[in-house]
Amino acid sequence: MRNLILKDLILNKKFLIGIGLFYVPYMAYFGSRINNPRLAIAIGAFLTALAPLMTITREEKFKAAQLSCSLPATRKQIVQARYVLGWLTMTGLYALIAPAMVLFPGSKLSWMSVAGGKAVLTALAFLTLFFGALMPLMIRFGLVGMFSFLIGMQLLGIILMVLRTQGISLINIKGFIAGIRNALLSLNESLGAPGYFVALLAVLILVNLASLTLSVALFRRKDL
Amino acid sequence: MNNALDIRNLTKDYGDFRLDDVSFSLPPGTIMGLIGPNGAGKTTVIKLILNLLRRDGGEVKVFGLDNRQEEAAVKGRIGFVHDAPCFYERLRLTTIKATVAPFYRDWDEPLFRKLLAEFDLPPRKTLARLSRGMKMKFALALALSHRADLIILDEPTSGLDPVFRHELLGRLSGLIQNERTSVLFSTHITSDLERVADFITFLHEGRLVFSSPKDDILDRWAVVKAGRDLLTDENRRFFRGVREREFGFEGLTSDAAAARRRFGDMAVIEKAALEDIMFYISRGAKNA
Numbered sequence: 001m002r003n004l005i006l007k008d009l010i011l012n013k014k015f016l017i018g019i020g021l022f023y024v025p026y027m028a029y030f031g032s033r034i035n036n037p038r039l040a041i042a043i044g045a046f047l048t049a050l051a052p053l054m055t056i057t058r059e060e061k062f063k064a065a066q067l068s069c070s071l072p073a074t075r076k077q078i079v080q081a082r083y084v085l086g087w088l089t090m091t092g093l094y095a096l097i098a099p100a101m102v103l104f105p106g107s108k109l110s111w112m113s114v115a116g117g118k119a120v121l122t123a124l125a126f127l128t129l130f131f132g133a134l135m136p137l138m139i140r141f142g143l144v145g146m147f148s149f150l151i152g153m154q155l156l157g158i159i160l161m162v163l164r165t166q167g168i169s170l171i172n173i174k175g176f177i178a179g180i181r182n183a184l185l186s187l188n189e190s191l192g193a194p195g196y197f198v199a200l201l202a203v204l205i206l207v208n209l210a211s212l213t214l215s216v217a218l219f220r221r222k223d224l
Numbered sequence: 225m226n227n228a229l230d231i232r233n234l235t236k237d238y239g240d241f242r243l244d245d246v247s248f249s250l251p252p253g254t255i256m257g258l259i260g261p262n263g264a265g266k267t268t269v270i271k272l273i274l275n276l277l278r279r280d281g282g283e284v285k286v287f288g289l290d291n292r293q294e295e296a297a298v299k300g301r302i303g304f305v306h307d308a309p310c311f312y313e314r315l316r317l318t319t320i321k322a323t324v325a326p327f328y329r330d331w332d333e334p335l336f337r338k339l340l341a342e343f344d345l346p347p348r349k350t351l352a353r354l355s356r357g358m359k360m361k362f363a364l365a366l367a368l369s370h371r372a373d374l375i376i377l378d379e380p381t382s383g384l385d386p387v388f389r390h391e392l393l394g395r396l397s398g399l400i401q402n403e404r405t406s407v408l409f410s411t412h413i414t415s416d417l418e419r420v421a422d423f424i425t426f427l428h429e430g431r432l433v434f435s436s437p438k439d440d441i442l443d444r445w446a447v448v449k450a451g452r453d454l455l456t457d458e459n460r461r462f463f464r465g466v467r468e469r470e471f472g473f474e475g476l477t478s479d480a481a482a483a484r485r486r487f488g489d490m491a492v493i494e495k496a497a498l499e500d501i502m503f504y505i506s507r508g509a510k511n512a
Contacts, residue, residue, distance in 0.1 A: 010319060011323055071327045074295045
């Protein structure tokens with residue numbers, strides 16, 4: 001496991017440094033222009049989750065998966081190492097982004113709003129959501145698969161909205177969006193309760209484990 | 225003592241290509257050449273051994289260990305060279321080595337340095353700045369530096385100049401002198417195999433044609449050259465492949481003794497080279 005993590009770290013060192021040099025000033029500026037910490041956290045988490053996923057696209061580009069899978073390691077260990085490195089990368093990037101968003105001149109964000117306990121748990125929830133959902137897709141279908149999924153979701157949204165303007169309503173979009181907003185609001189309010197905090201953390205761990213299990217199963221079936 | 229490699233009824237179905245029921249064994253301390261025309265299934269077999277592909281049937285044992293259940297242990301004993309280098313192109317050779325070496329308990333750093341020097345590989349150059357032949361040499365240096373018990377090479381000599389090819393074959397012959405290390409390598413250049421291989425495994429259209437000691441093959445297989453009048457339907461069936469010319473024909477047989485009995489002095493019977501066998505069998509299948 002350690003060797004696999006070190007291997008991926010060495011192979012992607014320059015790429016990750018480059019991403020960091022771009023993300024931190026970008027998110028610092030972005031954070032300074034808005035006064036909605038949840039949006040800053042959500043966008044930051046999405047960009048942060050993309051970084052470890054992009055390392056896999058580099059492996060795809062150089063067909064280096066053949067190398068990884070020819071080394072003395074099981075496919076399960078390879079995927080586990082990617083998840084560990086992914087989370088190390090994401091937490092590292094978030095640890096850089098959060099203070100940058102607060103300290104950037106003109107920023108309206110406070111420390112507690114992006115680095116307090118509730119904010120960190122919210123960031124973890126978003127990171128789990130993006131990373132946990134996209135990682136299996138990335139492992140099985142590569143970059144094309146991941147972007148196809150993201151574009152597909154956008155197209156689905158557009159189609160539903162167009163249908164709604166034509167008077168055809170398959171689902172209640174307004175209600176759906178309001179539901180998400182209410183869920184986030186109640187989540188935010190409930191985060192103060194320790195029990196809720198622990199329960200949410202447990203759910204996030206379970207989601208990550210489920211994503212990892214799915215990714216291992218998909219990677220084992222992949223022909224290289 | 226376990227064979228270095230035991231492959232039984234190995235099957236892989238791609239839909240448009242099927243590797244069908246392939247079985248062969250590689251004894252320790254020997255070199256086996258895997259031959260066959262393009263698309264015969266050589267790379268598929270190698271990828272199945274390395275568990276890069278999921279097999280649909282059969283089993284692969286390396287030193288008695290199942291290559292899926294004991295994957296890490298098996299791969300720890302294998303040195304590999306793929307047909308196309310699969311390293312990050314923009315990294316220096318030393319950096320690539322730094323990612324690979326920690327995986328192997330028996331990594332021999334002085335040997336790696338020595339091989340880089342012998343192969344004229346500049347350690348601080350990036351892989352992207354090397355020619356295909358140089359990349360192949362680098363892959364070889366990595367494969368040989370952890371004292372693997374089984375070296376698997378997929379088309380290692382393609383892209384190499386004849387001088388280095390000769391050196392490589394000598395090195396492979398040297399490796400097996402300890403009677404522990406075995407080598408499996410696929411190639412189109414059959415003359416390389418005639419020089420160093422102990423066993424030849426021939427695949428054609430996903431099926432095993434034969435897997436036998438090289439000397440047996442070269443003793444048993446023959447090319448018969450005779451006038452067209454001898455090419456009767458019965459004689460045609462005797463051959464594994466036939467090439468007709470204006471005034472005569474050439475036919476490949478896997479039973480040189482039977483050919484001598486059948487044609488006697490009426491035909492010229494010559495030992496078949498591996499290239500002849502590959503040519504006539506591939507051609508025979510096309511004409512069938």
